[in-house]
Amino acid sequence: MDFAQIFNLTAGELIGVFTAAYALCALGLAMHFGYTGLLNFGQAAFAALGAYGYAFATLNLHWNMWGSFAFGILCAAVFALILGIPTLRLRADYLAIVTIAAAQALYYAFGTSQFAAVTGGSNGLSEFGTDFYGYNPIPAGRYNLGIITLSADEIWIRIVAWGLVAVVAVLLVILTRSPWGRALKGIREDEDAVRSLGKNVFVYKMQSLVLGGVIGSLGGIVFVLSSQTNQPSTWVSNFTFMTWTVLLLGGAATILGPIVGSAVFFMFLMFTQTFLEGLVNIGALPFLSIAQVGQIRYLLVGLFLMLLVIFRPQGFFGNKKEMQFNG
Amino acid sequence: MANTDNSVIAKGAIEPGCAKVDPILVADNVTRQFGGNLAVNVAHLEIPRGKITALIGPNGAGKTTLFNLLTGFDKPNTGTWNFEGKNLAGVAPHRVARWGMVRTFQLTKALSLLTVIDNMRLGAQNNPGEGFFKAFVKPLWAKQEQEITERADVLLKRFKLDAKREDYAAALSGGQRKLLEMARALMSDPKLVMLDEPMAGVNPALTQSLLDHIKGLKDNGTTVLFVEHDMHMVRHISDWVVVMAEGKIVAEGPPADVMKNQAVIDAYLGAHANDDLGTVSIDAIKEGN
Numbered sequence: 001m002d003f004a005q006i007f008n009l010t011a012g013e014l015i016g017v018f019t020a021a022y023a024l025c026a027l028g029l030a031m032h033f034g035y036t037g038l039l040n041f042g043q044a045a046f047a048a049l050g051a052y053g054y055a056f057a058t059l060n061l062h063w064n065m066w067g068s069f070a071f072g073i074l075c076a077a078v079f080a081l082i083l084g085i086p087t088l089r090l091r092a093d094y095l096a097i098v099t100i101a102a103a104q105a106l107y108y109a110f111g112t113s114q115f116a117a118v119t120g121g122s123n124g125l126s127e128f129g130t131d132f133y134g135y136n137p138i139p140a141g142r143y144n145l146g147i148i149t150l151s152a153d154e155i156w157i158r159i160v161a162w163g164l165v166a167v168v169a170v171l172l173v174i175l176t177r178s179p180w181g182r183a184l185k186g187i188r189e190d191e192d193a194v195r196s197l198g199k200n201v202f203v204y205k206m207q208s209l210v211l212g213g214v215i216g217s218l219g220g221i222v223f224v225l226s227s228q229t230n231q232p233s234t235w236v237s238n239f240t241f242m243t244w245t246v247l248l249l250g251g252a253a254t255i256l257g258p259i260v261g262s263a264v265f266f267m268f269l270m271f272t273q274t275f276l277e278g279l280v281n282i283g284a285l286p287f288l289s290i291a292q293v294g295q296i297r298y299l300l301v302g303l304f305l306m307l308l309v310i311f312r313p314q315g316f317f318g319n320k321k322e323m324q325f326n327g
Numbered sequence: 328m329a330n331t332d333n334s335v336i337a338k339g340a341i342e343p344g345c346a347k348v349d350p351i352l353v354a355d356n357v358t359r360q361f362g363g364n365l366a367v368n369v370a371h372l373e374i375p376r377g378k379i380t381a382l383i384g385p386n387g388a389g390k391t392t393l394f395n396l397l398t399g400f401d402k403p404n405t406g407t408w409n410f411e412g413k414n415l416a417g418v419a420p421h422r423v424a425r426w427g428m429v430r431t432f433q434l435t436k437a438l439s440l441l442t443v444i445d446n447m448r449l450g451a452q453n454n455p456g457e458g459f460f461k462a463f464v465k466p467l468w469a470k471q472e473q474e475i476t477e478r479a480d481v482l483l484k485r486f487k488l489d490a491k492r493e494d495y496a497a498a499l500s501g502g503q504r505k506l507l508e509m510a511r512a513l514m515s516d517p518k519l520v521m522l523d524e525p526m527a528g529v530n531p532a533l534t535q536s537l538l539d540h541i542k543g544l545k546d547n548g549t550t551v552l553f554v555e556h557d558m559h560m561v562r563h564i565s566d567w568v569v570v571m572a573e574g575k576i577v578a579e580g581p582p583a584d585v586m587k588n589q590a591v592i593d594a595y596l597g598a599h600a601n602d603d604l605g606t607v608s609i610d611a612i613k614e615g616n
Contacts, residue, residue, distance in 0.1 A: 171463070174462070174463055174465075175462055175463065178456050178462035178463070178465070178468070179448070179454045179456035179457045179462065179468060179472060180456060180457050180458065180459055180461075180462035181462070182441070182445055182448065182449055182457075183449060183457050185438070185440070185441055186438045186441060186446075186449050188440075189438035189439055189440055189441060190436045190438055192400065192420075192432070192436060193432070193436035193437075193438055193508075194438075194449065195400070195420045195421050195424070196398070196400075196420060196421075196424055196429065196430050196431075196432070196436070196512075197421075197424060197429070197449055197450050197511065197512075197514075197515065198421050198422075198424035198425040198429075198452050198515060199421055199449075199457070200419075200421050201421065207459050
């Protein structure tokens, strides 16, 4: 078994593009759930709208990278408004039901051949990153970064992805420490109390829903730009649940939590994958095949989550007094 | 003990729904139906400005429902009401609060996982930092925030919560939460404070200071309307008492007169209201004497 390779692959996830994409989506959820108490079970749809919006603007409208980014964000913001207007006046559970249903509906709409001219049907869209990679200042070639070797484009997408994570994290820290963030936390605790103090609760919840959705859409854009392919099968409800896992691992009402949660989650997935494969290859696990390893590791993720709920319900960084699983 | 405010409150005869010399809140024909039950059916009600008015009545009389209706937390089937001449019917609760009519809740709504001082800060109005875009630029709201915090500290001191400043509200006792909720409501300098059972669950030692706070509000020119079951408190601090039963206003007047009203005694106080239960033998009550 090649332990050096297992270590390198695992460490590589620390700066992986998917790690950054999930961190962004989870930061959006932290805004929704951790700071406002909104139960959004459709973060995959926000990410998908970012991804499809970007690809559509590039491929069909022939916009440049900036315009495409803006269009992806706009799609997510409009989606948040459409979901929010009817549901944010109702109790929290309604938003959960509506977001999960809307995300499923969008998932099927993106995959159907009916709209293939725009969405590419079940094949999805590809080759929309030319302008994005055109901005890459790093000369072409392969670079050895110590533990992993990456191409210039792979480095470029990582710089942009983690740059976005950093910018979003700083903005969220500023916002959550402002009086605006205080009003949101108040709403999380008791809407009616905040209403009785003269705050327009609906507007605050809408702002939070749009902001968290837009951050999620950035995650979606980053996710599909890495391979320049956007397939509908990416945006299944599993995407949402993995985002929730990442959020709860790190701590729901924290900013650093979702970022570290994402890194730990993907390193854990990569480690179990490579380590179990190694064990299968040397014949230590005769009851498992290589193909089964991919499934087994999610089982281990579930076990890991259960242990977390029991022993550290506030996540890695959460304040035990402030925010726990029971919300 | 007795009512110290001898100024004239009612304009004309004292009767249920009578007109006041200087009303701050006037309600007309407010009804709220829950299924077949007419929970609130108020033909006319005026709340006098600058006074402490108690709203009393048996459980299920519709007191809290009337509070909810007047503050926009519930919608009536019929009715109009205005606050300082401004129509309030159909106005959203946060707007009602901004206009200076702030309420507290029967089941205390302290924001548990915010600190005591953050609870207080949230009570202030017109903080520019509460807007989404201005929140990004601290210099736009830092000064206001400073002023708000100073005001909050003064109030916390007055309500003897200053030692708990940095604690989560969840760590306060039930009585302290009542105090916090009242102090928080005062952060907006309201014209009318509506307190829903401010004494429920407060220990006797705190009761006296709470009473003083409420009287202090009046001295500062704030109108107070409160729901309470504690007759001692009602007698002690209110200038005017409104009695509700089965959704209707059945009596109103100065506390001493209302307590003697036979309809009120029958509906609410009971025959032994003025006796110390310690001196009345249980057998006498059972026999209906």
